[in-house]
Amino acid sequence: MLIQRDLIVRFRQTFFGLAWLLFKPLMLMLVLFFAFGFLAGFDRNSAAPYPLTIFCGVLPWYLFTNAVPDAMNSLLSQMHIMQKTYFPRAIIPLAVVIVDGIEFFVAWLLFVLGCIWYGYLPGWQVVLFPVLCLQLFLLVASIGLWLSVLNVRFRDVGNLVPFLMTIAFFVTPVGYTLNQIPSEWQLLCSMNPLVGIIEGLRWSLLDGASGFPLVSWALSTIITLLASVLAVRQFLAVERFLVDLA
Template identity: 40%
Template sequence: MEKVRTIIEPPKATFLPDFGEIWRYRDLLMLLAWRDISARFRQSVVGYGWAVLRPLITSLIYTLVFSIFIRVETDAPYVIFAFAGLIPWMYFSQALMSVTGSIVGGGAMLTKVYFPRLVLPLATVAVGLVEVALQLVVLGGLMAWFRYVPGVQVIALPIFILIAVLTALAFGIWLTALNVKYRDVGMAVPFAIQIWMYLCPIVYPITMVPEKYRMLYALNPLVGVIEGFRWCLLGSAPPDWTMMAVSLTVLVVVLLAGMAWFKKVETTFADVI
């Protein structure tokens, strides 16, 4: 009988995570994502209705303030203008906070069993996509009410959803690695998100940003995402592709650098936690 030999080799020297290994642990990734999805609104009376109520009520408040009290001119009715901008922003903000706490929250698993540590942030960013789907359905109803029909550009919407996911992951993996050692990071993120919101064209159109500052403004990757959502759904002016290129460049740099940093420090997570 031929003997079976198992050869254990050190991981290849690369600055990026082993995505092949992550793929082999895809069942764990899906299990963790489903666990978080089912636990998100457990023992809640409204349940997943909160995924709809939060952006809807926020949009109505913004409409009252910025469409009646303070006149902000938009190409579409303000309520759907605000709602379309809030969908990617609420996904990003919630995902960023969840990813930041994912490694610390999974500390019990880290100290008992081996698995690629990047599975925890990846499972977390997938959870909010269920809420995005529900919110898009509600936005579709509002658009039907105002007789807005998306054009053919709506087929590009999944691309901007993917960019939103990558943006949350790019900044989140930096923060979750830092949060393991410095727990102040987790407490500072909600405050940073509040400031970040005003640097995004959510309550105002990008046309209100002076031309000379737009390239600087585009360093925020969410600018392109929010403008892309509105273009796909409301048929507004297409994004400035130069600004989009700047946003995507920043996103790629932050994502690659974050993955490299995460891989460098992930072996210390179990010891520090």
């Protein structure tokens, strides 16, 4: 019911409706293509069409920047429901992540249209696409769950996270690839768990053009699993006190 309600509210009384799901990532891709492809010239050494390379970074980033803040604010926005009846509180942030996940999968239509436009066909590596998407969802849900509790206890979190998102955009290979970072900085950059997921998606959808990012993906997997365990433990520890903390 929460998922259905959120989907209706997001697109009710909008003129373009579901077209907004495609418009926003498309505009971000065009801006990044102009900045990194046209101005910086990163597209010259790209084995795959550069707009498709950017899409593989834009769409995971689009989910991350939508779902994490939405999940972070979800408990506070639904506190009036939590004060009236008991139910597993984790349902609220997870429902928000699922709604953003639906938008995420719809937005991949842009990538499909791009493949048709360039006559590009992914190789056998595409079989790992669902695994990488599942890892992305686990990471987003874990961070969202953790921040939702922190935001109830410390309202400063709601002001800090958007600022950190702005910084994270420039250190995450959304408009460029990991190989375009100097080699001595690649390991440090790979500590960002989004890096391994984005580079893995590029490998799976762009016919393995740049080789499988084993190190960055392994680091991303370890950090994602640790984040999920810590987030669940923290949430279970304070779940029954959430209403009192607010």
